[in-house]
Amino acid sequence: MDTIANDYTINIATANGTGSQSANLILLQSLFEMGVPVSGKNLFPSNISGLPTWYIIRVSDHGYQAPGDRTHIQILVNPATWDEDLAALEPGTVVIWNENSKMEMTRDDVVSYPVPMMSLARKINPKIAKLVTNIIYVGVLAEMLGIEQGALEDAVAKQFKGKASAIELNITALGLGREYFKDNFTKEDPYVVEAREIKTPKFFIDGNEAAALGCIFGGVQMLAWYPITPSSSLAEGIINYIPQLRVDDEGNATCAVIQAEDELAAAGMVLGAGWAGGRGMTATSGPGISLMQEFIGLAYFAEIPSVFWDVNRVGPSTGLPTRTQQSDITLLYEGSHGDTQHIVLIPGTVEECFEFGWRAFDYTERFLTPVFGLSDLDLGMNRWACEGFTYPDQAMDRGKVVRDRDIFEAFEEFGRYLDVDGDGVPYRTLPGSGMDPILYRGTGHNPKGAYSEKPEDYLYLMNRLKTKIDGARDLLPAPIIREESECEVGIIYLGSMENTIQEIDDVLEATGLKVSQCRVRALPLHSGIEDFIRRHERTIVLEINRDGQLYGILRKELPNDLVTKVHSVAYSDGMPPRASIYADQILSTLKEANQ
Amino acid sequence: MSDAPARPARTVKLNVINEPKDSYTGGKSSLCPGCGHDQISNVIIAAAWENGIEPHRIAKMSGIGCSSKTPAYYLGQSHGFNTVHGRMPSVTTGAYAVNKDLLYLGVSGDGDSASIGIGQLIHAIRRNMDMVYIVENNGVYGLTKGQYSATADVGSKKKKGKPNTTQPIDLCALAINLGCTFVARSFSGSKKQLTSLLKAAMSHKGFALIDVISPCVTFNNNDESMRSYGYVKENEITLHMADYIPHFNPVEEIEVPEGHFRDIELHDGSTIRLETISDEHDPGNAVAALTALHEAESTQKHVTGLLYFDNSKPALAEDLGIVDTPLIDVPNEELRPTKAILDELNAALLG
Numbered sequence: 001m002d003t004i005a006n007d008y009t010i011n012i013a014t015a016n017g018t019g020s021q022s023a024n025l026i027l028l029q030s031l032f033e034m035g036v037p038v039s040g041k042n043l044f045p046s047n048i049s050g051l052p053t054w055y056i057i058r059v060s061d062h063g064y065q066a067p068g069d070r071t072h073i074q075i076l077v078n079p080a081t082w083d084e085d086l087a088a089l090e091p092g093t094v095v096i097w098n099e100n101s102k103m104e105m106t107r108d109d110v111v112s113y114p115v116p117m118m119s120l121a122r123k124i125n126p127k128i129a130k131l132v133t134n135i136i137y138v139g140v141l142a143e144m145l146g147i148e149q150g151a152l153e154d155a156v157a158k159q160f161k162g163k164a165s166a167i168e169l170n171i172t173a174l175g176l177g178r179e180y181f182k183d184n185f186t187k188e189d190p191y192v193v194e195a196r197e198i199k200t201p202k203f204f205i206d207g208n209e210a211a212a213l214g215c216i217f218g219g220v221q222m223l224a225w226y227p228i229t230p231s232s233s234l235a236e237g238i239i240n241y242i243p244q245l246r247v248d249d250e251g252n253a254t255c256a257v258i259q260a261e262d263e264l265a266a267a268g269m270v271l272g273a274g275w276a277g278g279r280g281m282t283a284t285s286g287p288g289i290s291l292m293q294e295f296i297g298l299a300y301f302a303e304i305p306s307v308f309w310d311v312n313r314v315g316p317s318t319g320l321p322t323r324t325q326q327s328d329i330t331l332l333y334e335g336s337h338g339d340t341q342h343i344v345l346i347p348g349t350v351e352e353c354f355e356f357g358w359r360a361f362d363y364t365e366r367f368l369t370p371v372f373g374l375s376d377l378d379l380g381m382n383r384w385a386c387e388g389f390t391y392p393d394q395a396m397d398r399g400k401v402v403r404d405r406d407i408f409e410a411f412e413e414f415g416r417y418l419d420v421d422g423d424g425v426p427y428r429t430l431p432g433s434g435m436d437p438i439l440y441r442g443t444g445h446n447p448k449g450a451y452s453e454k455p456e457d458y459l460y461l462m463n464r465l466k467t468k469i470d471g472a473r474d475l476l477p478a479p480i481i482r483e484e485s486e487c488e489v490g491i492i493y494l495g496s497m498e499n500t501i502q503e504i505d506d507v508l509e510a511t512g513l514k515v516s517q518c519r520v521r522a523l524p525l526h527s528g529i530e531d532f533i534r535r536h537e538r539t540i541v542l543e544i545n546r547d548g549q550l551y552g553i554l555r556k557e558l559p560n561d562l563v564t565k566v567h568s569v570a571y572s573d574g575m576p577p578r579a580s581i582y583a584d585q586i587l588s589t590l591k592e593a594n595q
Numbered sequence: 596m597s598d599a600p601a602r603p604a605r606t607v608k609l610n611v612i613n614e615p616k617d618s619y620t621g622g623k624s625s626l627c628p629g630c631g632h633d634q635i636s637n638v639i640i641a642a643a644w645e646n647g648i649e650p651h652r653i654a655k656m657s658g659i660g661c662s663s664k665t666p667a668y669y670l671g672q673s674h675g676f677n678t679v680h681g682r683m684p685s686v687t688t689g690a691y692a693v694n695k696d697l698l699y700l701g702v703s704g705d706g707d708s709a710s711i712g713i714g715q716l717i718h719a720i721r722r723n724m725d726m727v728y729i730v731e732n733n734g735v736y737g738l739t740k741g742q743y744s745a746t747a748d749v750g751s752k753k754k755k756g757k758p759n760t761t762q763p764i765d766l767c768a769l770a771i772n773l774g775c776t777f778v779a780r781s782f783s784g785s786k787k788q789l790t791s792l793l794k795a796a797m798s799h800k801g802f803a804l805i806d807v808i809s810p811c812v813t814f815n816n817n818d819e820s821m822r823s824y825g826y827v828k829e830n831e832i833t834l835h836m837a838d839y840i841p842h843f844n845p846v847e848e849i850e851v852p853e854g855h856f857r858d859i860e861l862h863d864g865s866t867i868r869l870e871t872i873s874d875e876h877d878p879g880n881a882v883a884a885l886t887a888l889h890e891a892e893s894t895q896k897h898v899t900g901l902l903y904f905d906n907s908k909p910a911l912a913e914d915l916g917i918v919d920t921p922l923i924d925v926p927n928e929e930l931r932p933t934k935a936i937l938d939e940l941n942a943a944l945l946g
Contacts, residue, residue, distance in 0.1 A: 158946055201945050213940070219930030221692075221930065224688075252916060252918040258722075261715070262714065265685035268678070268686045269686070273692060275686065276690035277694065278692070280689055280692075434651030437675075439655065440675065440677065
């Protein structure tokens with residue numbers, strides 16, 4: 001039989017709260033240790049224990065990171081989804097299933113490896129047999145695929161960092177799984193792992209932890225947050241790193257952390273910190289951003305530095321809290337009532353989560369306006385390979401803040417809302433300084449900050465705010481463009497779609513269509529994006545939502561002659577993006593457009 | 596400021612830091628003539644001046660409503676933030692987290708504090724946020740033209756409409772139950788008492804709530820209202836006479852009153868002296884404070900004075916575990932770890 005090396009998808013069906021996550025991470029890490037390009041996605045339910053969870057591992061020499069179109073190897077542990085999972089499999093799929101689950105194998109067209117996972121686990125320790133069950137299937141799979149023992153042991157050591165008894169228990173359980181496969185089965189499937197040379201050493205990290213580190217290196221001084229999936233681990237990442245990275249010799253921190261009573265209060269604290277001259281931030285998800293709207297408008301209108309990270313989950317409303325989507329784009333870009341427009345930074349990789357983590361503070365203080373980081377559950381909560389983080393290439397930019405009385409007195413005229421430099425960005429002083437004391441307000445104000453309802457004051461303010469945000473366009477992270485010489489079709493996309501775009505590109509190329517790629521990394525849109533559209537015959541805007549939110553922004557902002565060249569492909573079913581779905585929709589959209 | 600040029604001798608009265616009272620005033624009020632809130636603004640000006648606080652070291656915080664407009668009318672040398680409705684406590688908390696050395700003076704109203712912002716008020720108390728929080732409490736929404744607020748007393752009737760039948764929220768009782776460390780009630784017409792209480796609140800480290808009955812002359816100052824000037828004057832039960840003795844005052848200048856009194860030492864070394872009027876009220880006893888409030892309510896009276904005081908709880912800054920320097924004064928180099936540290940971190944992650 002021909003073997004298939006490093007090109008398959010493994011689907012592990014368990015229930016949450018059973019310890020399967022740590023077993024799955026060991027499997028993922030061991031493949032990674034062998035130099036095999038691999039990605040893992042955790043499809044977990046919105047509860048703590050007992051509901052179905054799937055972990056999907058894509059093993060791909062091409063470096064594809066999205067779940068493939070089908071499962072090649074199914075691990076069946078959870079009776080609750082047994083029938084459904086089995087029914088969905090294509091003939092020839094490998095099924096490693098728990099013989100002790102009182103469920104039956106109802107398919108005769110699959111490669112079946114029944115394993116008494118519970119009985120094997122009981123041999124080690126009956127008390128924790130349920131937990132050990134998970135590591136047994138990793139052992140079975142390791143033997144079936146040929147995962148090196150050294151790689152497995154390294155992965156276990158990383159997972160349990162120095163906890164000798166846990167390491168020993170897991171190694172024993174892995175051994176039992178391996179032995180069971182060896183003693184009871186002849187390999188009847190084609191799937192194998194082949195080690196690859198590790199050219200650049202990498203580690204796994206999730207986007208939330210990367211963003212947290214970025215914030216730490218951005219000099220965050222106040223974190224106010226309210227727990228919400230999938231952003232909590234971003235806030236907790238900051239909390240965990242403070243004792244290591246942000247304390248003085250006596251252990252006192254240079255960053256305050258407050259767990260707020262709700263998202264409104266968290267936003268209020270961020271504004272308070274920014275008003276007082278500090279770097280304040282919060283991390284939340286769509287429902288939290290909805291609650292923060294009033295403060296977002298105040299931050300925009302009163303020009304208060306403030307950083308908000310939104311780890312996007314599926315909306316509307318409570319939606320699918322543990323699934324991924326790119327549906328908060330317009331919510332952030334035009335957040336709050338009245339005419340507003342905000343700076344949004346959109347990382348597509350864990351390296352950018354780190355980078356935008358620190359840059360967000362520089363932008364918010366430079367432009368005196370709220371700055372959003374827009375991540376999503378897929379990027380934020382799943383682990384991605386990373387070569388390491390790059391140290392900020394510029395010193396912290398504290399913006400136009402006047403803290404020195406000599407400088408203050410050198411101003412011919414000082415007004416907190418006065419455009420001195422013609423860039424729409426005013427100067428500010430800080431509370432406690434005695435310089436230019438004003439009462440900040442969300443009501444209309446003149447260039448000096450005093451209450452005003454005069455039409456000329458309102459117009460001056462609103463037009464200056466527009467000038468300010470417009471001026472940020474080309475100073476924000478530029479789009480990443482990979483252009484084909486044909487310039488036939490261009491694809492504009494954003495954020496975590498980065499993990500699927502290459503596969504989409506390859507699927508399209510297999511049909512004879514070469515496409516250019518342009519990844520938007522910030523709003524308002526960089527001028528390079530309009531140029532990209534102009535150079536291409538047609539442009540598709542690809543996003544993980546229903547309504548084509550980024551497409552809507554482009555339609556509104558592009559010159560009329562370009563609007564007809566731009567088409568939307570927007571799709572979201574709550575699952576991480578799968579290449580074939582988007583590729584098919586791109587092809588049909590182009591076909592329709594060309595008719 | 597203390598290093599300001601010499602002023603004409605003795606023509607203007609100066610405070611302990613050589614500032615005239617003018618340094619503490621603000622813009623012209625746009626509230627209705629006779630509004631209780633304007634009297635409170637005057638008390639704020641007097642208290643800050645007499646306490647010798649550098650005006651620029653005060654942060655004026657407010658939400659939305661008639662009361663929340665008043666920061667424009669006092670302390671013109673202080674920065675302030677007129678935030679959004681009911682959310683002043685959170686903004687103040689965030690500012691305090693990065694600059695704990697300012698004196699945060701919050702002014703709110705009964706709509707701002709007892710309805711839309713009650714959650715934030717509660718949590719600021721729970722954290723023992725270090726601030727003075729004045730509620731200018733008149734039982735009605737003034738800026739939207741006279742709807743009842745959540746503090747309107749049962750049986751009280753505003754100028755227009757039916758008498759209120761909904762149970763009021765007593766912010767002082769709420770605060771005492773939450774363990775608030777300084778709880779007082781006063782009346783905008785009782786200038787002396789209010790000034791002493793406010794000065795003491797400014798010397799307190801922790802959350803100091805002063806609920807001030809402040810009649811709305813336009814919508815709720817009629818005879819049937821229980822928050823009119825006339826009603827409150829006739830139905831106020833004063834727990835004690837309050838005198839404030841600042842920490843910088845020489846001891847020999849202080850008159851010792853006849854009869855019973857109780858001195859309470861405040862965090863900055865100042866003292867509030869409570870002179871007994873009738874039965875002695877013990878401000879350290881939460882049950883006594885709640886009893887006084889309930890008894891007053893049952894007889895449709897308003898009890899004023901320092902209801903409850905507790906100086907044993909740490910203020911929020913101590914809980915935050917932050918450096919002693921206000922965070923906004925920590926240099927950038929200490930906020931961003933070095934490249935060597937990131938290199939080490941990358942190496943550790945690579946394993």
